Amino acid sequence: MRFLIIIPAHNEEQNLSFTLDSLQQQSSKDFKVVVVNDGSTDSTPEVIRKYTENDSRFETVNLEKSEHQPGSKVVHAFKNGLQKQSLDEFDIICKFDADIILPENYLETVENAFINNSEYGLVGGLLYVEKDESWVYEGNSNKHHVRGPMKAYRKECFVQMGGLRETLGWDNIDSILLEHLGWKEVVLPELHVKLIKVKGADYTIRPADYYGRYFYFLGLKRFLAYIASSKEAMKSKSLAFFFDIIKAYEACKSKKLELKITKEEQKAVNDQRWKMLKKKWLKM
Template sequence: MKLCVLMATYNDERYLKSALDSILNQTYTDFELLVVNDGSTDRTVDILQHCAARDARIRVVNCEANGGLARALNIGLAQTRAQFVARMDADDIALPQRLQRQMDYLQAHPEIDVLGTFSEDIDESGRRTGRIRRMPVGVRKNADLVWTNPVIHPTVVFRADKIKQLAGYDETLRRRQDYDLWFRVVASGMKIENLPEVLLLYRETAETFRKNSATAMWQQAKIGLRGCRKIGAGPVAYMGVVVPLITSLLPLSWRRVAKRVLSKVDPRGS
């Protein structure tokens, strides 16, 4: 089996089944869906057991205690021998052609190591908000545009052996583990690409904004500044790294407004 879809979940009972169904209903069907349950205390375990009983492609790994996203993803990486790993979050929805489009592209382009896609935001009820996240497409621009976080994490398919060479995700980071990983990918000479198609519905909730606290943004800024030095990025990258930190200092009600304004200059789109 060439493809493993890797999902980590922690207390995602509200959205989990929709996320699982969106993967199980893909037009590309030859995959294993490996779900790492990171110590959930809600109905997540019951939902996973029910779905796994109905579809043999689901394999569940249960962690006794919550250890964080990076640890859960590394556990999943260690469990799979697939050539490719597709990331998926437990609250998003993959559109039916997602895996087929990405697998076709990666097999036709062996020089690409990490492949993301565009996405469209949805709200807590699953309604599309109209915001399209357009990511930088050209591989040659990664060093300049990495401040945007060059791929949307739950859209990614990567070559498993390449990410394992980098020791996977940094488990000392509670958040922004993907941001750190992409800097290391670029610094190592690997290539990142994005398909200019919306292939994932990305869920944003009130909790999303609450998590983007000043503390979290300071952690992100530190990762970004360190990464910019590592890859020799230009001044625009440094500027972009500190913008989220500045906006995190605003009252919660103002952050949405600031996000809409900044989206006009952000290469990820509006």
Template sequence: MADYVVITPVRNEAERFPRTIASMVAQTRRPLRWIIVDDGSTDETGTIADRAARDHEWIRALHRPDRGHRLPGAGVMDAFHEGCALVADLDWDYLVKLDGDLAFEPDYFERCLRHFEEDPKLGIGGGLICRRVDGRLVAEAADDPAFHVRGATKIYRRACWEEIGGLIRLPGWDTVDELMANMRGWRTRTFPELMVEQLKETGSADGRWQNWVKNGLANYVARYHPLFMLAKCFRRFLRCPWSGSALALGWGYLSGYLKHFPRVEDPAFRQFVWRQQLDHLCFRSSLWSKRLARLQPDRAPFSTAAGTGSEMNSAAH
């Protein structure tokens, strides 16, 4: 039977982390090793992790010093990679990046790994992030689940992990990994029937404006095409004109250029992302021209090259 290891960077989650531990301990298919990386918590998170490690021989706790501030994107990746060093000597088949504010069913990992075993080309997968509303789990609005897996719960097949070279230590790591995998022929997707409850509101630590700025910067890091970003901001404005999210998203993307922020420099990666996004824009333009032609049959449709929309990945989100 294939083995998996889990890395959990966690910071100041004493209120919620015990439920994550309880979910892991109850798994019908437990990991070979679970590394909990306490990323400088100032509450009781470190103590909770140590207690779990004492009670279960397959759990290890690692403590990092408090850096004194949050470091979105890069901070969690530094902690994650430090945890990865502690499983380097193990013969694992799947690597899991799991947040410390989640709860899930006892057969969650057993069923997740079944998806990988049934599909040899599945490189990255994970459950559907949900929130409990009026006593029931409701899926959060997200990018295309046929491509995107939320960073809170990602499972990497070892061969895919090695081909993409691990995770970058920058905002946008959880989009770059999937695009890298797709570029190399791996499939990536969410398992919608496997619900994972997130116990706190996403984006709340930085505020809504800063969260959208961070998303825009992440799109810059992932080499999103400027025209695609313009269309993305415009679509966001049409959906929520008074929220300021479109402006924040655009500013985050533009700030990457102004600050000369590091990003993926692989030319093949940039070409792959741009081709996907420009094909998607052409596909959407073709759809609108056909709709217009149906509404106004005397007007000739726009001349555009249609992309393969059914094959679009997260580059279109």
């Protein structure tokens, strides 16, 4: 199976070489890498050039700097890299971040998982971050969800679900849609992917605004959005945080901001949330 790996990169001069080196060191060699330079103002283009000039498997796409919005920016860059490729040449479509280090057997293990399990639509490992001079599990998500920095999709699944959505929450929307279509999302815990920097550290959006917008663009109906908001507020032990999230959600709703999912897909998202609610909270 052949991999198409697309890596959005904006001002990643300190991290990108670690990612690209780890790809060159893969035990599986049948891949193509497209690094999308999203308007970098540092030496990211020079870093990319070191690989494109010496390894024919590496290409680059240069974009003007796009607006820095969580979720939509990175998918916008990804799509620009994707549209210049012929999907007929590939079997696995990957969206990787520019600040990860992959174990040498990452692609080989993912490939074998797809070959041996025809129902697998999305496969990935677990993220680890550096803490006290050692690498520890990031723990920001459950161990059954493939995190955004290291997504690998079976091409048929990727096409069937309509690719990635240029919106906040895209990396949860994909999980819900592929499950709705009968595919499985699988985390391979033996694959430890090192995340060089902490995600979201450079976002200027307030946490409450982030969650409110996230629940809106995820397509959650009001009741489920309020339930999700209460869950986040309980984590923070702050009633004010709950109302701030709701305020942000309702602001999006009053403006009727465009969702990047269809009515049918929105129904699938809400049905899945109801299913989770009944299972975890109502024990049904």
